[in-house]
Amino acid sequence: MNTRPLYFDYAATTPVDERVIQVMIECLGFHGNFGNPSSSSHAFGQQARQTVEQARRQVADLVGAQPEQIVWTSGATESNNLALKGVAQARGVCGGHIITSQIEHKAILDTARQLQDAGIAVTYLVPDAQGLITPQAVSEAMRDDTFLVSLMLVNNELGTVNDVQAIGEVVRSRQALFHVDAAQGAGKVAIDLSRWPVDLMSFSAHKLYGPKGIGALYVGPQAQQRLQAQIHGGGHEGGLRSGTLATHQIAGMGAAFALAADAFDEEKKSIIALRERLLEQLLKLPGVRLNGSASQRIPHTLSLTFSEGEFNSAALSHSIAFSATSACNSASNAPSHVLLALGHDARLAGRTIRLSLGRFTTVEDVDKAVDLITTACASAPPFWATGL
Secondary structure, three states, X not given: OOOOOEEOEOOOOOOOOHHHHHHHHOOOOOOOXXXXXXXXXXXXXXXXXXXXXXXXXXXXXXXXXXXXXXEEEOOHHXXXXXXXXXXXXXXXXXXXXXXXXOOOOHHHHHHHHHHHHOOOEEEEEOOOOOOOOOHHHHHHHOOOOEEEEEEEOEXXXXXXXXXXXXXXXXXXXXXXXXXXXXXXXXXXXOOOOOOOOOOEEEEEOOOOOOOOOOEEEEEOHHHOOOOOOOOOOOOOHHHOOOOOOOHHHHHHHHHHXXXXXXXXXXXXXXXXXXXXXXXXXXXXXXXXXXXXXXXXXXXOXXXXXXXXXXXXXXXHOOOEEOEOOOHHHHOOOOOOHHHHHOOOOHHHHHOEEEEEOOOOOOHHHHHHHHHHHHHHHHHOOOHHHOOO
């Protein structure tokens, strides 16, 4: 009988919580809540609309927003595109300047390059040695024509947490808009958009035990009139994102965010204990080092470089599900742009893995992973014998 690998890739995606699945099932089938939320003239549509609005409240409640500030999208990638392109195009003028960083998700970097090709200047900030973008770095990069700053809350490869409150104060003092990609942060970092100086924030359900294919964009008061829709065809979502709403996926995202709110403190405490157990044992191996800040980070994600000896990751991949780079880079087999920005060369980047823990990780999983990784290190030949 085949045994499934241990799952340590929660940063790539999470399994949908069984409680979320049940909520979604109730929105499918003729006897379920299957109506079109835009069909307001009959009970089927009205019931679906109520479900959509309940989910909107659930998402807003987790992040300290108002329900009407949440716009449904297909995921964080679309939210990021809507934020960057929508703000740039709404200006109605050519040129201008955007600030982002070298360690953003590809959904930001690729979009920024598209805007750059369209004539907008883009500054890609270099992270500090801890894998963080500092308020000072943002301040120094600001220009008179800077109209948008886009930085992630939690880095998807390192797990480091930027001080977006302090950065937001810098951005707001210069009358620019501040967008934050929080795909990896929601449910892991206490977010309060009622106080944070953030104008736009992207979310994804599948990073938080919800379904794939659904996300949201928070649109704050200062961004309301400075955002242009990217998908047209009916004027749904306040004119910002047209298309028939997927009630079952929206309900699933709402349920997932509500569960995260209820379990926030307990789950964080549990993940910290598991992370400490895992990290303490792995750091005893020769040449292993943690990438990114040891303190300014979420406990869920660890980036570890095995600098001594060649780490036998290919053999390990049959027994542990982990990432050698972020999911957005895996198709190209290219070294992690995040690690390169931190100063790793291609060889060290190739000896780095990301282990991410989640709701269903157990002590037994951690101990088995340590044993397997230790064996992989011991069985690998020294790097000087490989010619690398």
